[in-house]
Amino acid sequence: MKISARNILKGKVKQVKHGMVDTEVDIELPGGIEIVSVITKYSAENLKLKEGKDVYAVIKASNVMIMVE
Amino acid sequence: MKISARNILKGKVKQVKHGMVDTEVDIELPGGIEIVSVITKYSAENLKLKEGKDVYAVIKASNVMIMVE
Amino acid sequence: MKISARNILKGKVKQVKHGMVDTEVDIELPGGIEIVSVITKYSAENLKLKEGKDVYAVIKASNVMIMVE
Amino acid sequence: MKISARNILKGKVKQVKHGMVDTEVDIELPGGIEIVSVITKYSAENLKLKEGKDVYAVIKASNVMIMVE
Amino acid sequence: MKISARNILKGKVKQVKHGMVDTEVDIELPGGIEIVSVITKYSAENLKLKEGKDVYAVIKASNVMIMVE
Amino acid sequence: MKISARNILKGKVKQVKHGMVDTEVDIELPGGIEIVSVITKYSAENLKLKEGKDVYAVIKASNVMIMVE
Numbered sequence: 001m002k003i004s005a006r007n008i009l010k011g012k013v014k015q016v017k018h019g020m021v022d023t024e025v026d027i028e029l030p031g032g033i034e035i036v037s038v039i040t041k042y043s044a045e046n047l048k049l050k051e052g053k054d055v056y057a058v059i060k061a062s063n064v065m066i067m068v069e
Numbered sequence: 070m071k072i073s074a075r076n077i078l079k080g081k082v083k084q085v086k087h088g089m090v091d092t093e094v095d096i097e098l099p100g101g102i103e104i105v106s107v108i109t110k111y112s113a114e115n116l117k118l119k120e121g122k123d124v125y126a127v128i129k130a131s132n133v134m135i136m137v138e
Numbered sequence: 139m140k141i142s143a144r145n146i147l148k149g150k151v152k153q154v155k156h157g158m159v160d161t162e163v164d165i166e167l168p169g170g171i172e173i174v175s176v177i178t179k180y181s182a183e184n185l186k187l188k189e190g191k192d193v194y195a196v197i198k199a200s201n202v203m204i205m206v207e
Numbered sequence: 208m209k210i211s212a213r214n215i216l217k218g219k220v221k222q223v224k225h226g227m228v229d230t231e232v233d234i235e236l237p238g239g240i241e242i243v244s245v246i247t248k249y250s251a252e253n254l255k256l257k258e259g260k261d262v263y264a265v266i267k268a269s270n271v272m273i274m275v276e
Numbered sequence: 277m278k279i280s281a282r283n284i285l286k287g288k289v290k291q292v293k294h295g296m297v298d299t300e301v302d303i304e305l306p307g308g309i310e311i312v313s314v315i316t317k318y319s320a321e322n323l324k325l326k327e328g329k330d331v332y333a334v335i336k337a338s339n340v341m342i343m344v345e
Numbered sequence: 346m347k348i349s350a351r352n353i354l355k356g357k358v359k360q361v362k363h364g365m366v367d368t369e370v371d372i373e374l375p376g377g378i379e380i381v382s383v384i385t386k387y388s389a390e391n392l393k394l395k396e397g398k399d400v401y402a403v404i405k406a407s408n409v410m411i412m413v414e
Contacts, residue, residue: 004388019159021295031100037133043349063132064106067125073181088366090226112142157297169238175271194274201270202244205263211319228364250280307376313409332412339408340382343401
């Protein structure tokens with residue numbers, strides 16, 4: 001299975017916080033970098049997300065902005 | 070300066086590839102993780118992006134999808 | 139600090155409405171134009187948004203659609 | 208005709224710059240504020256966009272980020 | 277009225293599920309295909325969405341990813 | 346393999362039009378509905394997209410707007 005999104009980052013779920021409609025998922029990448037994702041609660045349950053689970057963070061290149069100091 | 074996007078990842082520009090309208094920027098995060106960004110060429114020039122420059126990859130939490138095997 | 143998003147519009151917070159996960163922020167631009175933003179409650183609190191605060195609305199050019207009559 | 212996007216801003220096309228695939232459209236809002244939009248060239252031609260044309264900039268609230276100094 | 281988004285799919289509302297801030301709308305396209313939309317509750321009420329109503333699902337081409345097996 | 350995006354629509358590639366950076370892909374769903382996707386040329390080549398290939402159009406629910414007449 002392959003997807004057109006350019007960034008597919010392997011990590012582990014660090015924390016899952018359910019709201020009523022949305023769920024916040026903290027993902028830890030190798031090297032200790034953390035990425036926060038907000039998906040629907042429906043999807044979080046459907047993917048059976050829980051602490052420690054192996055996941056991929058999937059991000060389209062056009063959704064990555066760049067900031068400089 | 071603070072922005073509402075949840076993911077602000079510090080890295081270094083690894084490569085800049087200019088198209089006619091868009092520019093692809095490869096960013097290396099600590100630990101060797103790479104993130105690909107596509108921004109307008111105008112912005113890439115305005116930010117004076119070039120190999121080795123310190124930058125932040127800025128990603129809204131709602132633009133981070135999750136995939137599981 | 140510079141960001142790759144093309145639209146950086148200076149305004150003032152007119153109203154903040156907190157939900158459980160998300161917060162709606164109404165921003166007034168010069169000339170009386172209003173822009174509505176929905177960000178996470180976490181970010182709204184982190185940015186200490188409240189009525190009257192000076193802010194910038196940041197919008198990527200590719201997220202601006204055009205409609206004609 | 209009504210759309211679920213929260214921001215529907217009336218303006219006038221100030222400039223149209225065609226690339227090979229994408230087109231950049233500068234829109235002037237009342238009060239002199241300018242908004243930059245990037246749409247496909249196909250859409251720009253389909254909408255017959257040209258300098259001086261009345262248009263609406265359509266932006267989803269969740270695509271409006273907030274930055275503070 | 278014309279919009280720059282490339283996908284304008286005619287369908288019928290099959291179900292509306294209100295959250296506190298967001299509303300999930302299931303749209304049935306001809307041929308039985310279903311599309312799920314999440315919009316703000318404000319917009320869902322403003323558009324008077326209810327089961328059976330004729331609607332268009334509007335999707336920008338750059339928001340359609342492709343996956344292959 | 347499962348992804349958090351809510352809309353995973355099975356279809357067939359009808360046409361592939363390469364630009365210099367981006368590629369437009371027309372996908373035909375059952376019942377004759379067509380969906381247009383714009384992805385990077387890199388991804389289109391990586392996925393080996395060509396006429397007749399079975400693919401899935403993947404769309405986040407929050408990227409589906411609703412329009413009514």
